[in-house]
Amino acid sequence: MTRASSNYELPFDAPAPQASPDLRDRESLLGLLDAWVERGWLRRLDRAFVGFLLECRPDTQPLVAVAAALASHQLGHGHVCLDLALTLERPDEALSLPPEGDMGPSMRLPSDLLAGVDAATWLAALAGSPLVADAARADSTDEGRPLVLDAGRLYLRRYWDFERRIAQALRERLAHPVETPPNLAQSLALLFDETQAADSGPDWQKLACALAARGRIGIVTGGPGTGKTTTVVRLLALLQMAAVEAGRPLRILLSAPTGKAAARLSASIAEQVGRLPVSDAVRAAIPTEVSTLHRLLGSRPDTRHFRHHAGNPLLIDMLVVDEASMIDVEMMAHLMAALPPHARLVLLGDKDQLASVEAGAVLGDLCRDADAGHYTPETLAWLEQASGESLAGTGLSPGDAERHAMAQQIVMLRRSRRFGAGSGIGQLARAVNAGLPQEVRTVLERESAAPDPDVYDTRGIRPDALDRLLLDGHPASARGKPCGYAHYLDVMQRTRPAADIPGDDPAWESWAARVLAAFDAFRLLCAVRKGEQGVEGLNARIARALCARGLIEQELGWYEGRPVLVTRNDYALGLMNGDIGIALRVPQGDGEGTALRVAFPRSDGTDGVRFALPSRLNAVETVYAMTVHKSQGSEFAHTALLLPDRTSPILTRELVYTGVTRARTWFTMVETAPGVLEEAVARRVRRISGLSV
Numbered sequence: 001m002t003r004a005s006s007n008y009e010l011p012f013d014a015p016a017p018q019a020s021p022d023l024r025d026r027e028s029l030l031g032l033l034d035a036w037v038e039r040g041w042l043r044r045l046d047r048a049f050v051g052f053l054l055e056c057r058p059d060t061q062p063l064v065a066v067a068a069a070l071a072s073h074q075l076g077h078g079h080v081c082l083d084l085a086l087t088l089e090r091p092d093e094a095l096s097l098p099p100e101g102d103m104g105p106s107m108r109l110p111s112d113l114l115a116g117v118d119a120a121t122w123l124a125a126l127a128g129s130p131l132v133a134d135a136a137r138a139d140s141t142d143e144g145r146p147l148v149l150d151a152g153r154l155y156l157r158r159y160w161d162f163e164r165r166i167a168q169a170l171r172e173r174l175a176h177p178v179e180t181p182p183n184l185a186q187s188l189a190l191l192f193d194e195t196q197a198a199d200s201g202p203d204w205q206k207l208a209c210a211l212a213a214r215g216r217i218g219i220v221t222g223g224p225g226t227g228k229t230t231t232v233v234r235l236l237a238l239l240q241m242a243a244v245e246a247g248r249p250l251r252i253l254l255s256a257p258t259g260k261a262a263a264r265l266s267a268s269i270a271e272q273v274g275r276l277p278v279s280d281a282v283r284a285a286i287p288t289e290v291s292t293l294h295r296l297l298g299s300r301p302d303t304r305h306f307r308h309h310a311g312n313p314l315l316i317d318m319l320v321v322d323e324a325s326m327i328d329v330e331m332m333a334h335l336m337a338a339l340p341p342h343a344r345l346v347l348l349g350d351k352d353q354l355a356s357v358e359a360g361a362v363l364g365d366l367c368r369d370a371d372a373g374h375y376t377p378e379t380l381a382w383l384e385q386a387s388g389e390s391l392a393g394t395g396l397s398p399g400d401a402e403r404h405a406m407a408q409q410i411v412m413l414r415r416s417r418r419f420g421a422g423s424g425i426g427q428l429a430r431a432v433n434a435g436l437p438q439e440v441r442t443v444l445e446r447e448s449a450a451p452d453p454d455v456y457d458t459r460g461i462r463p464d465a466l467d468r469l470l471l472d473g474h475p476a477s478a479r480g481k482p483c484g485y486a487h488y489l490d491v492m493q494r495t496r497p498a499a500d501i502p503g504d505d506p507a508w509e510s511w512a513a514r515v516l517a518a519f520d521a522f523r524l525l526c527a528v529r530k531g532e533q534g535v536e537g538l539n540a541r542i543a544r545a546l547c548a549r550g551l552i553e554q555e556l557g558w559y560e561g562r563p564v565l566v567t568r569n570d571y572a573l574g575l576m577n578g579d580i581g582i583a584l585r586v587p588q589g590d591g592e593g594t595a596l597r598v599a600f601p602r603s604d605g606t607d608g609v610r611f612a613l614p615s616r617l618n619a620v621e622t623v624y625a626m627t628v629h630k631s632q633g634s635e636f637a638h639t640a641l642l643l644p645d646r647t648s649p650i651l652t653r654e655l656v657y658t659g660v661t662r663a664r665t666w667f668t669m670v671e672t673a674p675g676v677l678e679e680a681v682a683r684r685v686r687r688i689s690g691l692s693v
């Protein structure tokens with residue numbers, strides 16, 4: 001880093017006009033930041049970053065140091081940068097401070113710290129600091145500066161770079177469309193031969209397939225069951241038909257952010273490929289194996305670098321990534337870098353779901369215009385001609401090639417095949433997504449009172465009734481049984497192979513697979529981790545209730561039936577953060593009695609299972625209840641979402657929507673206090689970023 005000086009700079013000790021006492025000098029500011037770290041308001045990392053900057057430039061103004069601390073803090077909350085104006089407008093809200101559940105003694109808040117600071121003064125201080133590069137000036141001497149100021153947003157350079165590289169790579173892809181396969185219209189007609197009902201509008205899947213076929217980048221977004229996988233399977237068939245014919249089948253890879261999502265996509269594609277009206281040669285050229293993004297890029301232990309990057313790109317012609325809403329800005333930048341320029345990239349995902357826990361909401365940012373379409377007249381004409389579908393009367397808004405460049409390669413699927421008009425879960429998801437609390441309440445009341453409900457509402461549930469719900473679910477109905485956690489333990493006991501069957505017999509693996517599948521019959525989702533109504537409290541409660549009923553041997557430690565969630569990638573064992581396993585008693589290899597082993601599904605889309613020694617698992621936690629965040633990419637026959645009794649900024653529309661849409665057949669809303677659901681539905685997540693293409 002250069003140690004250039006600047007005319008703007010004030011000596012460190014000079015107070016900014018009307019600044020709060022915390023911004024008067026270095027010691028006061030660091031004192032407050034240290035107190036925030038102690039209290040868990042800032043990460044140690046954020047404080048260390050400021051320490052590093054002050055070491056490089058001891059004369060740094062407090063206004064610059066505090067901006068650096070807050071920009072780093074924002075990354076921990078999923079924001080790619082610090083929006084200065086927004087932070088000054090509503091400091092505590094913009095910075096999510098005090099954090100959820102902080103009941104400690106009073107402490108100086110961001111609003112106290114930033115009182116009296118105006119945007120112009122803050123911007124001038126940053127613009128004048130040798131630590132801050134100005135994004136508008138392509139000045140190579142700026143390159144070593146650790147912070148970047150871009151249109152009123154302050155970035156840590158790494159993250160500004162990620163965003164810039166993603167935008168650049170996408171623009172290049174958009175600027176160089178590929179040749180569409182010959183006979184596009186005929187192939188589309190062959191693959192999409194369903195007749196649409198006259199009132200159901202155009203076949204959005206066909207439109208999505210056509211758009212993706214013409215570009216190096218295509219995005220297919222849509223709610224659960226709208227046919228994202230169906231569309232991509234047909235796209236793969238369409239492209240491979242032409243490529244196989246030409247004697248050069250495409251090298252295609254499929255990927256997803258988590259092992260669970262990869263396994264789901266793999267099973268779904270395998271099932272759909274069989275039904276394609278194509279030759280065996282084309283069918284054989286469509287892969288069904290799906291790897292996680294980490295595995296695809298070749299993650300290496302103890303480093304953030306991957307084996308594949310711009311200098312060693314993937315040897316492929318096409319990449320499909322499912323559950324793209326879970327991709328954070330860093331992963332997306334690595335992904336774009338590792339993709340050879342000629343390769344096609346297709347992203348599938350639900351833009352309305354919660355974004356990744358890490359910084360950035362790439363899919364949400366790119367799909368900003370997806371509801372309105374924003375197609376240019378050229379795109380509209382091309383789409384109608386290629387697909388034979390009419391977009392008249394769809395209510396889409398017109399677009400502009402400059403302002404809506406990315407929108408030209410995005411289609412939003414609008415008709416759910418899983419949750420049709422009559423589905424309570426579908427209606428609930430739509431009402432939540434539309435941000436209509438009153439409508440949400442109406443749907444809950446109406447659907448839960450129906451004779452064979454798929455939605456259950458338990459307002460003000462009593463503790464004993466909650467325990468019964470969590471263990472036994474609801475009474476069986478015509479559709480089957482909305483289970484609780486007793487179910488998979490029952491399957492475990494009932495289907496256990498006979499004790500004299502040797503440990504290497506496949507019966508043990510099939511049994512484990514069956515128990516793992518039964519575990520997915522029910523999941524309790526929580527909004528928060530801490531407290532009685534968080535994951536930690538509920539896991540303890542469920543274990544206690546199962547133990548009291550004699551369904552598990554003990555509440556703590558390792559016991560048969562204990563479900564565990566992997567919380568850190570373990571490359572040696574091939575386990576990824578988010579993988580779920582269950583401890584089972586299986587025969588020892590030497591024929592000497594039995595031992596506990598943790599069964600994990602293989603992430604190759606098969607029903608295979610592998611076993612790990614409990615003592616080898618370093619980062620796991622019990623997972624009856626899980627956070628909505630961790631449940632992304634999974635679905636469960638019966639899903640219950642428990643909302644805490646106090647509202648908080650993390651209870652948002654996206655969180656409730658993601659929770660509801662994890663349910664395949666039944667959904668239970670567990671409300672512990674009035675008004676919390678309504679407030680959550682009315683609140684939107686806003687991820688701060690500058691990604692726009």
Ligand SMILES: Nc1ncnc2c1ncn2[C@@H]1O[C@H](COP(=O)(O)OP(=O)(O)OP(=O)(O)O)[C@@H](O)[C@H]1O
Pocket residue numbers: 194205222223224225226227228229230231268417418
């Ligand atoms: N055009 C279609 N014709 C008939 N059935 C369809 C069609 N599109 C989707 N389906 C069926 O609807 C269900 C959901 O489709 P699909 O799995 O493709 O949706 P998705 O959007 O990928 O779902 P998810 O949200 O689970 O990722 C599947 O059973 C699929 O076979």
